[in-house]
Amino acid sequence: MSGVRGVLARRSLEEVQSIVEKALRDYVEERSEDPAMKYARDILLAGGKRFRPVLGCLAYEAAGAKLDDKMLRSALAAEIIHTATLVHDDIYDQAKLRRGRPTLHSQHGLAHGIIAGDYLFTLGYWLGSEQGPEVIRALADSCIAMANGELLQFDHIGNLGTTPEDYYRIIDGKTAGPIACGCKVAAMVAEADPEIIDAMDNFGWEVGRAFQMVDDLLDLTGNPRMGKPRGTDIYEGKMTLPIIHALTSLHGNDRKNLADVLMDFNDDRWDELIALLDTAGSIDYVRSLIDSHVQRAIEALEPLPNSNQLQLMAKFARKSALRTL
Amino acid sequence: MSGVRGVLARRSLEEVQSIVEKALRDYVEERSEDPAMKYARDILLAGGKRFRPVLGCLAYEAAGAKLDDKMLRSALAAEIIHTATLVHDDIYDQAKLRRGRPTLHSQHGLAHGIIAGDYLFTLGYWLGSEQGPEVIRALADSCIAMANGELLQFDHIGNLGTTPEDYYRIIDGKTAGPIACGCKVAAMVAEADPEIIDAMDNFGWEVGRAFQMVDDLLDLTGNPRMGKPRGTDIYEGKMTLPIIHALTSLHGNDRKNLADVLMDFNDDRWDELIALLDTAGSIDYVRSLIDSHVQRAIEALEPLPNSNQLQLMAKFARKSALRTL
Numbered sequence: 001m002s003g004v005r006g007v008l009a010r011r012s013l014e015e016v017q018s019i020v021e022k023a024l025r026d027y028v029e030e031r032s033e034d035p036a037m038k039y040a041r042d043i044l045l046a047g048g049k050r051f052r053p054v055l056g057c058l059a060y061e062a063a064g065a066k067l068d069d070k071m072l073r074s075a076l077a078a079e080i081i082h083t084a085t086l087v088h089d090d091i092y093d094q095a096k097l098r099r100g101r102p103t104l105h106s107q108h109g110l111a112h113g114i115i116a117g118d119y120l121f122t123l124g125y126w127l128g129s130e131q132g133p134e135v136i137r138a139l140a141d142s143c144i145a146m147a148n149g150e151l152l153q154f155d156h157i158g159n160l161g162t163t164p165e166d167y168y169r170i171i172d173g174k175t176a177g178p179i180a181c182g183c184k185v186a187a188m189v190a191e192a193d194p195e196i197i198d199a200m201d202n203f204g205w206e207v208g209r210a211f212q213m214v215d216d217l218l219d220l221t222g223n224p225r226m227g228k229p230r231g232t233d234i235y236e237g238k239m240t241l242p243i244i245h246a247l248t249s250l251h252g253n254d255r256k257n258l259a260d261v262l263m264d265f266n267d268d269r270w271d272e273l274i275a276l277l278d279t280a281g282s283i284d285y286v287r288s289l290i291d292s293h294v295q296r297a298i299e300a301l302e303p304l305p306n307s308n309q310l311q312l313m314a315k316f317a318r319k320s321a322l323r324t325l
Numbered sequence: 326m327s328g329v330r331g332v333l334a335r336r337s338l339e340e341v342q343s344i345v346e347k348a349l350r351d352y353v354e355e356r357s358e359d360p361a362m363k364y365a366r367d368i369l370l371a372g373g374k375r376f377r378p379v380l381g382c383l384a385y386e387a388a389g390a391k392l393d394d395k396m397l398r399s400a401l402a403a404e405i406i407h408t409a410t411l412v413h414d415d416i417y418d419q420a421k422l423r424r425g426r427p428t429l430h431s432q433h434g435l436a437h438g439i440i441a442g443d444y445l446f447t448l449g450y451w452l453g454s455e456q457g458p459e460v461i462r463a464l465a466d467s468c469i470a471m472a473n474g475e476l477l478q479f480d481h482i483g484n485l486g487t488t489p490e491d492y493y494r495i496i497d498g499k500t501a502g503p504i505a506c507g508c509k510v511a512a513m514v515a516e517a518d519p520e521i522i523d524a525m526d527n528f529g530w531e532v533g534r535a536f537q538m539v540d541d542l543l544d545l546t547g548n549p550r551m552g553k554p555r556g557t558d559i560y561e562g563k564m565t566l567p568i569i570h571a572l573t574s575l576h577g578n579d580r581k582n583l584a585d586v587l588m589d590f591n592d593d594r595w596d597e598l599i600a601l602l603d604t605a606g607s608i609d610y611v612r613s614l615i616d617s618h619v620q621r622a623i624e625a626l627e628p629l630p631n632s633n634q635l636q637l638m639a640k641f642a643r644k645s646a647l648r649t650l
Contacts, residue, residue: 035480036472088443092436111417111479114439118413118446119472122465125450129461133454136461140451147361147444154436155360 010308013054013316020053023072024079036119039104039112044083044120046099052078052179055207055316056186059200062301062309065190070131074189077127077139078182084120085146087113093236128185135185142181149173158237160247160259167244168209175215176208183207199303203313206297210290210321216240217286218323220274234265234273241289246280254279294321335633338379338641345378348397349404361444364429364437369408369445371424377403377504380532380641381511384525387626387634390515395456399514402452402464403507409445410471410503412438418561453510460510467506474498483562485572485584492569493534500540501533508532524628528638531622535615535646541565542611543648545599559590559598566614571605579604619646 028044031037053075060071089095090103091113097103105113121143128136153170156162183204187197219240222230233240243262250258258276261269277283297317304310353369356362378400385396414420415428416438422428430438446468453461478495481487508529512522544565547555558565568587575583583601586594602608622642629635 034469034473035476036469039476085443088439092434092439109417112476114413114417114442115472115475117439118410118442119469121443121446122468122472125461126465126469129458129465133457133461136450136454136458140447140454143447144359144361144444144451147440147447148359150440151360151364151437 013312016054016057016312017050019067020050020057020072020075020079023069024050024053024076027073027076031123034119036116039108039116040083040087040120042101043087043098043104044080046101048099050079051211051320052082052182055179055204055313056182058309058313058316059183059186059203060190062304062307062313063187063190063192063196063200064305065192071186071189073127073130074135074185075182077124077131078178078185080120080127081124081139081143082178084117084124087117087120089150091117131185131189135188138181138185138188142177145173145177147173149175149177153238156239158263159239160262162239162244162247164241164244164248167239167241171209171212172205175212176205179208179211180204195303199300202300203297203317206293206300207317207320210293210297210317213241213286213290213293214321214323216242217283217290220277220283231265231267231270234262237262242277242282242286245282245285246277249280249282250276290321294318338637341379341382341637342375344392345375345382345397345400345404348394349375349378349401352398352401356448359444361441364433364441365408365412365445367426368412368423368429369405371426373424374645375404376536376645377407377507380504380529380638381507383634383638383641384508384511384528385515387629387632387638388512388515388517388521388525389630390517396511396514398452398455399460399510400507402449403503403510405445405452406449406464406468407503409442409449412442412445414475416442456510456514460513463506463510463513467502470498470502472498474500474502478563481564483588484564485587487564487569487572489566489569489573492564492566496534496537497530500537501530504533504536505529520628524625527625528622528642531618531625532642532645535618535622535642538566538611538615538618539646539648541567542608542615545602545608556590556592556595559587562587567602567607567611570607570610571602574605574607575601615646619643 024044028037028041032041053072056075056078057067057071061067065071086098087104090098091105091110095103096106103113104116108116124139125136128139149170149172152166153174156166156170180201181204183200184197187200192200216233219230219233220242234243246258247255254276257272261273261276265273294317298314301310301313349369353362353366357366378397381400381403382392382396386392390396411423412429415423416430416435420428421431428438429441433441449464450461453464474495474497477491478499481491481495505526506529508525509522512525517525541558544555544558545567559568571583572580579601582597583605586598586601590598619642623639626635626638
């Protein structure tokens with residue numbers, strides 16, 4: 001672990017990313033004797049925007065503390081638990097690629113994928129333990145909600161009656177909750193006032209919801225950077241927000257056609273699908289919801305004193321929702 | 326959670342088991358709103374001897390504290406994390422049955438098995454957080470060692486050159502360590518002196534080693550109670566202690582025949598295998614090692630004042646090693 005000290009003021013997002021990246025590399029080195037790390041290191045160090053830990057570091061300073069090893073260890077906990085879920089998700093999603101590289105289980109086998117994921121969860125809790133029981137509990141609560149959200153999502157696969165309320169329950173568990181947890185924990189580690197901790201928590205929920213909705217839109221366009229072809233969710237029968245909106249808005253033949261397209265989807269039916277989403281105005285609807293969640297995220301920060309870090313958080317919210325960070 | 330209070334003195338092992346069982350049922354009820362619990366409850370409540378939490382409760386009282394909710398919650402953490410590993414093991418071992426019931430993934434699918442296992446790990450850490458950071462760290466350390474032990478075991482599948490040292494590294498990680506952790510944590514929660522905590526830790530290591538070696542022997546005879554047919558380890562190429570001993574002790578044709586039997590095993594070759602193990606004296610060797618680990622477990626308890634609970638722990642060690650508890 002490097003001895004990063006001092007104020008983050010006037011650093012760019014890229015600089016924070018590189019501090020996080022360095023801390024992560026040091027930590028992987030620190031645990032390099034673990035046989036499990038031999039398998040886990042590739043995915044840990046495969047890059048990515050380090051969305052969660054960067055946000056944690058910004059929240060920590062915006063809450064009035066100076067970025068230090070203590071916070072970096074917490075930030076790593078968030079990133080490592082996130083990676084654990086990616087390793088396990090890739091197994092049951094039968095994903096072959098993650099960030100352009102072979103997924104852990106496709107390279108090393110099912111057992112190694114499951115065990116390496118378990119190991120990563122545990123490293124996250126180990127690091128969390130350095131911050132005390134409240135932080136562990138916050139991490140554990142968010143992981144419980146994540147498991148619940150994932151299972152709810154499975155229960156709704158192919159369910160054309162999925163409601164927007166179901167959708168929010170699912171994404172709050174699997175996406176928004178963990179991001180909120182990272183922001184809240186940062187403020188807790190900074191020993192901020194309860195009002196500030198709540199503000200960070202709220203910010204995280206709103207950013208996380210926007211983040212998931214952007215993901216839903218990207219499924220309709222494809223996201224080559226993530227190595228994810230378009231339509232993955234559609235083929236899996238996942239009820240994304242544009243789909244739920246269109247199913248709710250359309251009537252008569254349009255609704256019937258949409259149901260037919262979804263239940264029997266193939267690449268020749270893209271034009272049909274997009275035309276139906278256009279008729280329903282679903283893409284515009286999701287875009288306006290994303291804007292509204294980003295706006296609420298930024299408003300959530302109001303209790304905080306202005307600072308460069310606060311501006312970076314707001315910028316982060318806007319950019320990450322556009323996924324152009 | 327029931328309000329169990331008071332001294333355990335003069336209770337039988339069965340009574341401790343039933344207190345643990347009741348606490349576990351109450352906890353499952355407490356979390357019954359979690360969608361993930363819908364899938365996890367069957368395996369949690371499928372019975373079993375509750376080896377780890379019972380030992381924890383005995384260790385707690387032998388260390389001078391009175392069994393209470395605090396300890397029961399810790400005991401549940403150990404049992405729930407153990408269950409998490411069973412759920413995940415069953416996936417990559419492709420096990421169809423666990424305690425005579427369909428395994429979670431075979432009943433509900435791969436995704437549900439992985440997610441329910443992750444959920445159970447997290448519940449364990451949540452409960453551990455109630456005891457403070459040292460307990461979390463002890464749990465996490467033992468889970469890290471468990472992952473490492475499992476992976477080492479995979480690395481040695483079918484490796485006829487596996488040494489007894491390799492064997493101890495594997496079983497210390499995957500079996501003895503978690504049992505030692507449970508005993509140690511009990512003494513920590515009891516706020517016992519470091520000498521007592523160490524004694525409990527040592528006891529757990531020795532009992533755990535004996536326990537694994539009994540498992541190795543049971544693989545040669547079958548264990549209908551566990552729903553495990555004989556030869557599972559042999560078919561999987563796992564290097565159990567009787568096999569490692571025979572491979573090390575036999576020479577010439579016997580060694581060659583043994584290698585051949587192991588590399589090309591089928592149910593028609595049981596007599597051949599058992600005859601070779603007899604020639605090598607491997608079963609007697611493992612039995613004598615089990616006795617020696619049980620003896621060391623009992624000796625490890627010497628720093629503790631005599632008590633009914635201490636006697637129960639010794640009885641427990643002797644009986645569990647014979648697997649007739």
